[in-house]
């Protein structure tokens with residue numbers, strides 16, 4: 513009889529393969545964690561044993577649901593409201609986390625947004641808002657987390673590093689994107705910010721890395737996948753022939769945050785089904 517091969521992990525949403533206790537005793541802050549990639553990442557960190565702060569800017573109910581899902585793993589979680597582009601709110605959020613959770617070991621600077629427009633029509637407000645949230649927001653959260661990493665230093669029983677920062681970038685840190693100049697510029701900025709911080713902070717045993725998702729099924733890009741025609745168009749850009757799931761990114765974040773990847777410093781992990789492989793050249797160019 514023909515042997516059945518389980519291909520579920522390669523054809524659809526990846527199975528949960530997260531080892532429980534991988535991040536036991538660690539405290540994680542995930543920004544923009546009540547939706548999409550941030551939500552899946554917060555849940556995955558909890559599944560791996562971390563206590564998790566679920567940051568949100570709007571949508572308390574959704575944030576509470578994420579907290580509930582995480583605490584079901586037997587770890588702590590709490591929802592903190594803060595606009596990542598507001599310095600006072602970010603400072604207050606990290607201070608509260610240190611007070612209530614004791615410290616911070618992992619920051620996933622995930623919050624992000626799009627305000628798309630053709631270039632001649634793009635307003636300064638659209639440009640500024642996206643830069644404020646996507647780039648300045650990561651700067652502020654990374655800076656405040658770093659202060660705590662430096663204060664506390666390495667606790668060998670918890671992790672080999674004094675802290676881990678994961679910047680949520682995008683394939684658009686290297687792929688230009690017409691009609692989205694604010695977004696692409698913000699992610700290009702994230703790449704250089706991440707690499708500079710990694711260089712500056714590595715001697716202090718702080719690991720800074722980024723994840724560059726390709727096309728992931730979340731509310732931010734609904735137009736790109738929510739009709740069969742749109743999805744077919746999108747799949748032409750993805751050699752692996754499926755749209756990504758938030759869990760794909762969550763798994764990468766858990767890996768990068770863990771000591772399994774202790775020697776990974778200043779790297780962007782592209783989690784994109786091959787989108788950055790110039791798929792247009794697959795048939796000869």
Ligand code: NAD
Nearest residue numbers: 544547548549569595596622623624682725727728730732
């Ligand atoms: P999403 O819209 O589902 O989630 C974005 C989250 O960020 C939401 O929770 C939103 O409330 C939050 N947010 C927005 N402004 C904020 C602020 N000022 N303060 C705090 N939180 C704020 O979209 P997503 O796809 O899950 O996006 C998450 C990250 O992944 C973003 O940085 C995005 O650029 C990046 N990304 C997504 C894709 C994709 O295909 N979905 C691809 C590449 C990169």
